[in-house]
Amino acid sequence: MKRVQRLHALSEMLRRNGSRGCSAERLAREFGVSVRTVKRDLAALESSGAPVWSRPGPGGGYGLASGASLPPVSLSPAQAVALMAAVSAAPDAPYADLAAAGVQKILDVLDPRTRARADELAGRVWVTTIPSSSRRIRSALEEGMAEQRVVRILYTSKDGTTSTRDVEPVLFASRNGQWYLVGWCRLRDAMRWFAVSRIERADVTTITCGDHTVHEVGEPPANARPVHGRGG
Structure with missing residues (x-):
């Protein structure tokens, strides 16, 4: 593992461990290096602006200050491109515009060398996107979901029948490449x-949704799962 990759992995491990911290010996075993090398890496992180703390004695170790920002080294070029690719390939996904803005914020704070490498790698990843639905419609659905308010929709079914529905948003679901709003239909x-x-x-109406939950939708398909910030 190259040093820049190890520094990134080291900061991520410290962040995940939170206030518990990690001993230098444990970090050395994790990355297959000497304790001396780990301490040099920790010093490099601290000098680059990472909020590294140390706690001596039994049960002590190293960690990152809670709530503090990570330094530019916290994202590798490949990870930056992975975020760009995911957002570019799913323009119809819920909150896609906010995701794109978030990725741009991350790119803006990358150190110049990492940003240059990410830009070069990004040129090697092509995506084909489908035409997205109306931004106004998606914004209304996203707001209704986030604020848990009833959304009034004009909907055309598969057989061509058009009707107005008041829907209590429960979840967004992607199935066979198509996005769905799943919710309690007050008409039906x-x-x-x-x-x-x-x-x-x-x-979006001013009506607050009831107490319908995701569990009422049933179990997701075997190959589906909720999105979350954890790996795996």
Whole structure:
């Protein structure tokens, strides 16, 4: 493992361990280097601006200050490109615009060398995107979900029937390459899946959603899972 990669992995391990910290010996075993090398790496992280703390004695070790920002080394070029590719390939995903803005913030604070390497690598990753649905419609659905307010939609079903529905948003789901709004339909008095691509109009109301939960939708398919910030 190259040193820049080890520094990144080291900062990530310290961050995950939170206030517990890690001993230099444990870090050395984890990365297959000497304790002396680990301490040099920790010193390098600290000099680059990482909020590294140390605690002597039994149960002590090293860690990162809670809530503090990580230094530029906290993201590798490949990880930066992975984020860019994921956002570019899913422009129809819920909160995609916010994700793109978040990725841009990350790119803006990368050190120049890492940014240059990420830009070069990004040129080697191509994605084909599908036409996205109306930004106004997606914004209304996203707001309704986040604020848990009823969304009034004009919906055209597969058979061409158009109707107005008041829906309590419960979750967004991607199935077979298509995004759905899953929610409690007040017209049908039941949980329903609405293809976002067939929603002609969407407006957020001032009505607060009831207490319908994700569990009412049922178990996700075997190959589906909620998004989260953890690996695996």
